[in-house]
Amino acid sequence: MTWFLLSAIAAFTPHARARSETARIEGWQQFAATAPRALETTGWDGGWYRRGYYDDGSPLGSNASSECRIDAIAQSWSVISGVGEPGHAATAMDEVESQLIRHDDKIALLFTPPFDHSSHDPGYIKGYPPGIRENGGQYTHGTIWSIFAFAALSQGDRAGDLFAILNPVHHGSTPSAVSRYQVEPYVVCADVYSVAPHVGRGGWTWYTGSAGWLYRAGLEAILGLHVRGNAIRLDPCIPKAWSRFEITLRRRSARNSAIHYEIAVENPRHVSRGIVAAELDGVRMAEGAASIPLLDDGAIHRLRVELG
Numbered sequence: 001m002t003w004f005l006l007s008a009i010a011a012f013t014p015h016a017r018a019r020s021e022t023a024r025i026e027g028w029q030q031f032a033a034t035a036p037r038a039l040e041t042t043g044w045d046g047g048w049y050r051r052g053y054y055d056d057g058s059p060l061g062s063n064a065s066s067e068c069r070i071d072a073i074a075q076s077w078s079v080i081s082g083v084g085e086p087g088h089a090a091t092a093m094d095e096v097e098s099q100l101i102r103h104d105d106k107i108a109l110l111f112t113p114p115f116d117h118s119s120h121d122p123g124y125i126k127g128y129p130p131g132i133r134e135n136g137g138q139y140t141h142g143t144i145w146s147i148f149a150f151a152a153l154s155q156g157d158r159a160g161d162l163f164a165i166l167n168p169v170h171h172g173s174t175p176s177a178v179s180r181y182q183v184e185p186y187v188v189c190a191d192v193y194s195v196a197p198h199v200g201r202g203g204w205t206w207y208t209g210s211a212g213w214l215y216r217a218g219l220e221a222i223l224g225l226h227v228r229g230n231a232i233r234l235d236p237c238i239p240k241a242w243s244r245f246e247i248t249l250r251r252r253s254a255r256n257s258a259i260h261y262e263i264a265v266e267n268p269r270h271v272s273r274g275i276v277a278a279e280l281d282g283v284r285m286a287e288g289a290a291s292i293p294l295l296d297d298g299a300i301h302r303l304r305v306e307l308g
Helices: 002-018 022-040 072-080 086-100 145-152 156-166 168-172 175-181 208-222
Strands: 225-228 231-234 244-249 261-266 275-280 291-293 301-307
Touching: 002 022, 002 072, 072 086, 072 145, 086 145, 145 156, 145 208, 156 168, 156 208, 168 175, 208 225, 225 244, 231 261, 231 301
Parallel strands: 261 301
Antiparallel strands: 225 231, 231 291, 244 261, 275 301
């Protein structure tokens, strides 16, 4: 929550400044100046960030914890917030990859191990059986944030691999996969079970929160398309094996077959990130440029980008 609060402060400060709310800004800035030290001292567990503390001072999400030893959200938001010490944040995401993403089972855990016999009471989450929903299963909504974190670290292979694990269509590609998953493979589910005998079984489907975040993870974190006001910013972070991809963007006056923007990204050197050339409607843009005005003229515009 501290990572998230720091992100919210950074996002809302310009709006508060526009309203001349000086006292509010000063309070926010004071918190933002002191919180990172606490996060990097008492919040850092040596290999990843802790989730929090119980009322008696015992750590939660620590190497010393018998249950909920490591949690994905605290690690992901250390990167997303842009506040985590870079070395710590990268190490923490290495541990997410190592301890929480189970490639063979095609699931990504929210934390591990699940709560079961702990003497501490973490709250309602312990009411779920071990490996179900938030209690050590794949809680998709929270796990998706790791895609954003891997992309922010320029780890396109990891971001792409995790997206593939969370993509429901891959859970319905064979009869055995359908038998295991047991829910619709064409919509996002809230959770996937992680404990035998139900490993890989999907839970609550048609979950709009997870669906919205997964769409953003694919479009914004991996393909790198950001629409902000009247501009497009492009900053892909893709698996190195990808040779190219295309995006068709329709907006406002674009109707029926009228395409507003056709975007093609070429990756001849098989890298994850880094724009080396860009052309808009055949005109070369400034070196490395990836931000273009979003025109509402009903015309077809073509953006060509090369990574390198």
